[in-house]
Amino acid sequence: MRVYFWGTRGSLPASITAETVRTKIVSAIKAAQSRSFNNDSEIEDFIRDELPFTVGRTYGSNTPCVEIRNGEEYMICDAGTGLRDLGNHHMKLIEQGLQRRSGSVFNIFVSHFHWDHIQGFPFFTPAYIPGNKVRIYGFHKNLKGFFEKQQNQPYFPVPLASMSADIQFIILKPGKDYEISGFEISGIEQKHPGTSYGFRFQKDGRTVVYSTDAEHKTSYDSTAREENYPFLDFFREADLLIFDAQYDWNEAVLSKDDWGHSSYVAAVELAVKAKVKHLCLFHNEPAYSDERLDVLLEDTRNYLKIYNDHQPHPMKVDLAYDGYEIEV
Numbered sequence: 565m566r567v568y569f570w571g572t573r574g575s576l577p578a579s580i581t582a583e584t585v586r587t588k589i590v591s592a593i594k595a596a597q598s599r600s601f602n603n604d605s606e607i608e609d610f611i612r613d614e615l616p617f618t619v620g621r622t623y624g625s626n627t628p629c630v631e632i633r634n635g636e637e638y639m640i641c642d643a644g645t646g647l648r649d650l651g652n653h654h655m656k657l658i659e660q661g662l663q664r665r666s667g668s669v670f671n672i673f674v675s676h677f678h679w680d681h682i683q684g685f686p687f688f689t690p691a692y693i694p695g696n697k698v699r700i701y702g703f704h705k706n707l708k709g710f711f712e713k714q715q716n717q718p719y720f721p722v723p724l725a726s727m728s729a730d731i732q733f734i735i736l737k738p739g740k741d742y743e744i745s746g747f748e749i750s751g752i753e754q755k756h757p758g759t760s761y762g763f764r765f766q767k768d769g770r771t772v773v774y775s776t777d778a779e780h781k782t783s784y785d786s787t788a789r790e791e792n793y794p795f796l797d798f799f800r801e802a803d804l805l806i807f808d809a810q811y812d813w814n815e816a817v818l819s820k821d822d823w824g825h826s827s828y829v830a831a832v833e834l835a836v837k838a839k840v841k842h843l844c845l846f847h848n849e850p851a852y853s854d855e856r857l858d859v860l861l862e863d864t865r866n867y868l869k870i871y872n873d874h875q876p877h878p879m880k881v882d883l884a885y886d887g888y889e890i891e892v
């Protein structure tokens with residue numbers, strides 16, 4: 565299966581400014597000064613292979629939306645602003661004759677209802693097309709009511725009831741196993757203001773865990789996790805763990821304790837203990853620049869080495885960006 569990140573920014577969208585674009589172009593021109601290129605594809609190769617990520621690209625702006633691709637139906641985690649891009653991509657596939665005009669099924673798994681996780685839904689074009697099926701899954705009792713509220717006056721001009729697709733709301737129970745569109749799926753309650761839930765997806769012997777907006781303490785904390793900490797089982801041997809590491813260690817411990825998010829320190833400690841194969845940091849802090857996110861990733865990789873008695877560890881570690889795709 566493949567996992568595609570449509571939105572990776574936490575809390576609120578973080579647009580790239582004209583000043584940031586200018587700075588990137590200056591750095592790219594400097595790096596290309598002694599080079600000559602025969603065609604566009606050589607320029608593309610140079611950007612991809614030789615420019616630092618922070619110069620040639622950006623971590624992105626959209627709020628959480630992650631697609632798990634395996635099978636005909638869409639499997640989507642959260643409905644942040646990234647969902648709008650997913651919908652637009654689907655519409656483009658229809659134009660190209662690669663998708664049918666209607667009759668598609670979108671399964672959306674909602675962690676919780678903070679704006680950054682639902683604000684893309686009113687802009688999700690496929691939900692306006694008769695014949696499409698949108699199934700929204702979540703653990704909160706008032707699942708439908710929360711979606712209705714966000715589109716009520718005066719917040720949005722089009723009420724949920726006016727969306728023409730067949731939209732269903734399905735309430736799940738944590739600790740129970742479900743089979744949805746060929747995936748085995750379970751959930752776990754997470755510490756977060758208003759409570760959030762993580763999802764574990766399994767299919768064809770592969771496991772992806774989506775666990776965002778969750779606060780975990782680190783081993784430096786007096787309430788350090790015990791071996792029976794339920795998240796160790798939930799993350800156990802995941803091929804990919806998508807993990808809320810919004811803060812660096814200083815912020816998580818000193819200034820943003822109890823804000824409902826975690827740090828890369830907690831990410832590494834839990835992922836190593838649970839024998840995760842690939843850890844992907846997620847819910848990127850909107851106030852962090854591309855450069856600062858790069859430092860956070862570097863610090864995470866360094867901490868993994870320190871945590872492993874200064875020996876290299878086989879777990880892959882990276883940081884999600886809008887447009888990132890992982891083969892699981």
Ligand SMILES: [Zn+2]
Nearest residue numbers: 574575680777
């Ligand atoms: Zn969030």
Ligand SMILES: [Zn+2]
Nearest residue numbers: 676678756777
């Ligand atoms: Zn939240």
